[in-house]
Amino acid sequence: MKNNPCEIVLFTSDAEFAARWIEELTPLAEHDTDAPIALAFTHANEKALEPALARGAVQILVVDDAGFSEDGLVATLMRVRRHRAEIDCVLLTGADEASGEGFECVISRGESNYGVVYRTLRRILLERIATPFADALREYVYAARDSWHTPGHSSGDSLSTSPWIADFYRFMGEHIFNTDLSVSVKMLDSLMDPISVIRQAQQLTAKAFGAHQSYFVTNGTSTSNKIVLQHLLRSGDRVIVDRNCHKSVHHAMIMSGAIPVYLESAVNQHYGIYGPVPQREIFTAIDANPGARLLVLTSCTYDGLRYDLRPIIDYAHEAGLCVLIDEAWYAHGRFHPELRPTALECGADFVTQSTHKILSAxxxxxxxHVGDFSWQSARSDEASAVREASEVFDAAGFREDINMHTSTSPQYGMIASLDVARKQMSIEGYQVLDRTLGFAGEIRQFVDENTVFRSLNAEDLCGPELAQDGIRLDPTKVTIDVGCAGVSAPNAQAKLFTDFGIQVEKNTHNTLSFLVTIGTTESKVLRLKQALRRLSDDARTARVRAVTTSHRDEELVRGQDLPDLSAIVALPRTAYFARGEKLVWDGRGRTELLGRVACDEVVPYPPGIPLLVPGQEITAEILDAIIAFTTERTDLEMHGLRRVEGTPALRVLTESEAAGAKAEYQELFTSKNTAPSQDSVAAPVGQSREVV
Ligand SMILES: Cc1ncc(COP(=O)(O)O)c(C=O)c1O
Incomplete structure (x- = not known):
């Protein structure tokens, strides 16, 4: 009996035909001892289609077009895609000619050679389960060639033969070292100029994620964001961007010299959480900045809140803006109907994903992932110049931008893990996510029914500002309010770690966030429930004690108010590259800092949302927040602080630098806020545009 059953469903109303099809194909599968997969053939009629698609083992749907009009066929395909974007669809037709658009391939209903039918379906599946790069890597390692190239550890031999560090070699495992190779090994292709196995792996990735093109990046989404922004922005370009986007986006703006137009997120002060930006604010900013080049949003946020992206992206496109969606936390979205639509499915032009955060990489x-730019083709069409996506997207320029940020010595194991993570999602993503969503639901239910804590839903996290915006919550990010039971979340987090060996993803003053992933197991869920019950019992006892000693619960969970973030008054690039001066905030420094212009990004981490970005004016509220974060939240890191003789300080523009920087900013802001010409809109993405 072979492992890995793959179900192939024939969708037809012709039961007799289906019976013959199954009868002919089943023995061929049984006798195919060479295949690494076991093909099983089944039948679904109209009523049974959705239940069939809910079975994780289903990998191919063969759609019999008998009785379908052209439109009916398209509607069926959409119906299938709504449930399972990743499976292959094959058209079975009695017609002499069929466009087969949207189908993987076409098979004639009259085909009497079932061997050919079987091999066609088998080939489609084998292509999907292939991992070209990971396979080549494994093959190379087993070929046991002598290494006369980098890296210097030479397949781990410098460690395994050392009396001092052989223990590290044994601990890490031999394959960590013998898969650590270099670009000298030609059969492993090149990440910077992929022509064989990396290229094939990226093509399979694009198909699985529904992209026009996909690229592997080995330095996180921090680098992916910088690559995309570098590609799209030129000095002085205006970019509409969520102020609370990841720090890498701010870094990219420093590097490009672009002018950010910041969108303020909705803030949930009660839980200390920044949410998405209200939709009307996005539309207003787009209307107010007719010359803007790019819109950048994060979806979903760290807390799992995701936008209703389609109307936002359409609005941006109509105004001629490209759209980058940071899906660092949403790489799984494509592979389960409960999580879709993804940003690409909503029309995003560029999507960046931390495969490692959520999937098996x-x-x-x-x-x-790069979209198809069909909106740009349509706009060009209006200007009577029909352009294909390949003309609109400057692939060669994008390659240059990737290469500028790519190490010439990438980690081959990491590239292989991207290949394998794609395979997993393409073949069993639906199944593993179904299990993951089940675990997430189980944890929420347990918390709500068995503890004094509360699991939070989208409405709890968003607040009224976002009520009409169709914001949804990724259920795999489970946020639990422990403050409602008088428990301080940092204390609970520490207790979970020390007493129960559980490391949470993050906490605020009154919430704990757990990331339920495709690696979550029943045992982990069991232990988490046990720990939460114990914390809950302790909280109940503490409550009784608090009442008798008139100790107020709120004191235990008093939070840090998130400040309103002030405007920028200088270009981030100018502020960052200025020499500046460092001012401490004790004594006289505090008053001196007010009204000054920050040179650095100052970021409490987690969650990594900057309190200050370069070019921002320092207000009393922000300074108070920085001081409070550094003195009261010792559990957090604070990035971007400087020191003067050991005392924390901020780097700010000198008075004279500030005067020059503010004047430059004013001048840029007024001169660049004009609508792009039709020509500049249609210019290939990534090429320098003249925005007059
Ligand atoms: C929204 C967002 N974008 C980008 C990143 C950077 O991702 P990576 O850690 O893969 O560099 C993060 C990291 O936490 C993030 O939260």
Whole structure:
């Protein structure tokens, strides 16, 4: 009996035909001892289609077009795609000619050679389960060639033969070292100029994720974001961007010299969480900045809140803006109907994903997906110049931008893990996510029914500002309110770690966030429930104690108010590259800092949302927040602080630098806020445009 059953469903109303089809194909599968997969053939009629698609083992749907009009066929395909984007669809037709658009291939209903039918279906599946790069890597390792090239450890031999560090070699395992190779090994292709196995792996990735093109990146989405922004922005270009986007987006703006137009997120002060940006604010900013080049949003956020992206992306496109959606936390979205639509499915032009955060890839493994730019073709069409996506997207320029940020010595194991993570999602993504969503639901239900805590839903996290915006919550990000039971979340987090060996993803002052992933197991869920019950019992006892000693619960969970973030008054690039001066905030420094312009990004981490970005004016509220974060939240890191003789300080523009930088900013802001010409809209993405 072979492992890995793959079900192939024939969707037809002709039961007699289906019976013959199954009868002919089943023995061929049984006798195919060479196949690494076991093909099983079944039949579904109209009523049974959705139940069939809910079976994880279904990998191919063969659609019999008998009785379908052209439109009916398209509608059926859409119906299938709504449930399962990743499976292959094959058209079975009695017609002499069929366009087969949207189908993997076409098979004639009259085909009497079932051997050919079987091999065609088998080939489709084998292509999907292939991992060209990972396979080549494994093959190379087993070929046991002598290494006369980098890296210097030479397949781990410098470690395994050392009396001092052989223990590390044994601990890490031999394959960590013998898969650590270099670009000298030609059969492993090149990440910077992929022509064989990496290229094939990226093509399979694009198909699985529904992209026009996909690229592997080995330095995280931090780098993926920088690549995309570098590609799209030129000095002085205006970019409409969520102020609370990841720091890498801010870094990219420093590097490009672009002018950010910041969108303020909705803030949930009660839980200390920044949410998405209200839709009307996005539309207003697009209307107010007719010359803008790009819109950048994060969806979903760290807390799992995701936008209703379609109307936003359509609005941006109509105004001529490209759209980058940071899906660092949403690489799984494509593979389960409960999580869709993804940003690409909503029309995004560029999507960046931290494959490593959610799927089975090593840390730092990330992907950039590129959309089809059909909106640009349509706009060009209006200007009577029909353009294909390949003309609109400057692939050669994008390759240059990727290469500028790519190490010439990438980690081959990481590339292989991207290949394997794609295979997994393409073949069993639906199944593993179904299990994951089940676990997430189980944890929420347990918390709500068995503890004094509360699991939070989208409405709890968003607040009224976002009520009409169709914001949804990724159920795999489970946020639990422990403050409602008088428990301080940092204390609970520490207790979970020390007493129960459980490391949470993050916490605020009153919430704990758990990331339920495709690696979550029943045992982990069991232990988490046990720990939460114990914390809950302790909280009940503490409550009784608090009442008798008149200790107020709120004191235990008093949070840090998230400040309103002030405007920028200088170009981030100018502020960052200025020499500046460092001012401490104790004594006289505090008053001196007010009204000054920040040179650095100052970011409490987690969650990594900057309190200050370069060019931002320092207000009393922000300074108070920085001081409070550094003195009261010792559990957080604070990036971007400087020191003067050991005392924390901020780097700010000198008075004279500030005067020059503010004047430059004013001048740029007014001169660049004009609508792009039709020509500039249709210019290939990534090429320099003249925005007059
Ligand atoms: C929204 C967002 N974008 C990008 C990143 C960077 O991703 P990576 O850690 O893969 O570099 C993060 C990391 O936390 C993030 O939260």
């Amino acid at each position: 090593f840390s730092q493994a990330s992907m950039i």
